[in-house]
Amino acid sequence: MGSSKVTLNIDGKEVIAEKNSTILDAARKLEITIPSLCHNPDLVPFGGCRLCLVEVAGTSRPVASCAALVQEGMRVKSSTNYLERLRRTNVELLLSDHPNDCMLCERAGNCKLQELAYYYGIRENRFEGIRREYPEQDNNPFIRREMEKCIMCGQCVRICDEIQGVGAIDFAYKGLWTKVSPPFEKDLDCEFCGQCVAVCPTGALTGRMWASKGRQKFREVETVCPYCGCGCNITLAVKKNEIARVYSKKDTVNQGMLCVKGRFAYDFVHSQDRLTRPLIRINPAKDLYLHQENPYADSSSSAGFKPDPAQFREASWEEALDYTALRLKEIKDRHGPDVIGGLASARCTNEDNYLFQKFMRMAVGTNNVDHCARY
């Protein structure tokens, strides 16, 4: 059996690489920076942006290093005047059909296209022509699409298909009019996991909730998504004590992937409707035994739960806990433990939920305990 490794030379340095790896992989082993806008190590190589071009001895044209496999004895140049001219031209071509919107763009400061324009010193553009203009679409509250900022890197299409397994978007049309779109130009109607937003290197895909919340210099708070037992690791990007956006890092148990809840459902944290003090019913006997309507019927609506001051009064935690213990004991003594049920919340920690079921079983004496995330 032959060796599974090959030795090649990049910019005068020898490197040993796996046989099935690419020239770009080998260059990164040597910490050589080769620019790319479409490469993503988790996705099938695309070779679309043509920025990672390298010269290979014995080959008449530059090759895309993200898609070309290494070979024994290969001699590669990652940067020459010719290659840098080609790369600069490719960035200029991308910018020739790009809105100059950096001042307002949510991605500015964290945009790979902006970074390359800065690196190559591109202020004026030699190329002029038709510019794409698209009306804003979608009325979902999560993802904003500004497709005139799309550079066709295909990362969103690939991650949606290869990793998320949804295939909600794909390339439509041809040539200059090629566009990433849901089928038949319909509004985006998918899982809204935001994986596409996370990989988009430009401001084409952003979170709607990011708008005007700040773009840089966030304080990062590492935490665990409160919604379900998967326990995905999330990073809260905080500015002025407010969550500006949520993302997840690659070196986490969920490898940077999140669902719609983890990535976008954080507005409850700063909601005006959020209860911050315990409330006690003013007339509990009436409410417990005689109330015909469900007083919480609106609590999950967007209007939120608005306590009626005629029915509730604020209490301290000590008073509320004493009162709860007293009422639970009264009800248990009168009707037995199985008339009591406990519903735990996904917004508590695992430890809180563990203690809650323990309390229901050991202190109250019932197995009537469940969790909102089970449905």
Ligand code: SF4
């Ligand atoms: S996508 Fe990047 S280059 Fe384009 S406007 Fe936004 S920040 Fe500027």
Ligand code: SF4
């Ligand atoms: S939000 Fe998720 S499901 Fe929807 S297009 Fe993006 S990656 Fe695909």
Ligand code: SF4
């Ligand atoms: S929307 Fe973003 S990720 Fe998708 S192809 Fe365009 S630039 Fe790439």
